[in-house]
Amino acid sequence: MKLSNNTIIITGGTSGIGLAYAKELLKRGNKVIVIGRNQKTIDRVMKEYKGLIGLQGDVSSLDSIRKMASFIKENYPEANVLFNSAGIMRSFKLLDEKMELEQATAEVDINLKGTMWMTQALLPQLCKQNEAMVVTVSSGLSYLTSPIHPVYSATKAGVHMYTDALRIQLNKSGKNIHVMELVPPLVAETNLEPNGTKGESTTSMPSMSLDTLVKHGIKGMEKNKKRVVPGLSKVLRFAGKFFPDSFSNSMVRG
Incomplete structure (x- = not known):
């Protein structure tokens, strides 16, 4: 797909991965609409970029x-690209008796439901375009669980499965809508996880820069790739197939 002269919707577009792609796609001559929850943050980002x-x-x-x-x-009836980037990641203990039930599923509401709902809401419009694209953002942790992030991995595995189903259905329908899953490894610059779990931490893993992730994803979008699995995500994919228990256990210490 040619990545110019498109109208692109990016959820979670005011920070992290979403903002990084928004800036790059804007440079390429696209109209880019970033979605965020905080109006002050939106105003700041629009002023800066x-x-x-x-x-x-x-x-x-x-x-x-x-x-x-x-x-x-x-x-924006011409909008033809949806980039689902909104997401949160939390570490917490399932044995915490003080946690409210609603708190336990925050990632489900944003990472999984948000991706599904936003895609479903815009699909009728995307189907009317000559060429369109849906990008979802899962994670290397969709292939195996991170024990101190008990819900995050589950939601990203759900995004992975949903994306495959969406692609297959669209292919069978004959609609010219490309579907790509972006599977990022750890990207420390995103500050995705605002809190930590005391006494526990993930093992030290190499971090990919946002610039590198953007280059991988843009190349994948241009080539209509089904999924882009860069860096450590390839290792996690392999580990999830053959050594899921040992690798998940090794991701917690302390």
Whole structure:
């Protein structure tokens, strides 16, 4: 797919992976709309990166997604790329008796439901375009669990499976919509995990730079790749197939 003259919607586009791709895709002559929950953050990002278009919304809220989809349809009917980047990662103990049930599934609402809901809401519009694309962001941890991130890995495994199903259904429908799964390894620059679990930590793993991840993903989008599995994610994919228990156990110490 030619990555210019598109209208691109990026959830989680005001920070981390989403913002990194937004900046690169803007440079390539695309109209880029970044979605974020905090209007102050949106305003700051738009001021810093001239040309980006900001849209406030919450992918964990069905009401918000319906409003965003309606706004996009009315104001950007030509939108033809959806980049699902919104996500959170938390470490916590399942044996914590003080944790509310709602807190235990925050990643499900944003990482998994948000990806599914946003895609479903915009699919009718994407299907009307001559050529379109949906990008989902899973993780190397979709291939095996990180014990101190008990829900994150599960949601990313769900994103992986959902993306495959979406691709197959669209292929069979004859619609010209490319579906690519981006499978990032650890990218420390994203500050994805705001909190830690006291007394426990993941083992030291090499971190990929945001610039490198963006280069891998852009190349994959241009070539209509089914999935892009760069760096350590390849190792985690192999480990998930052949040594899931030993590798998961080695990811916790202390």
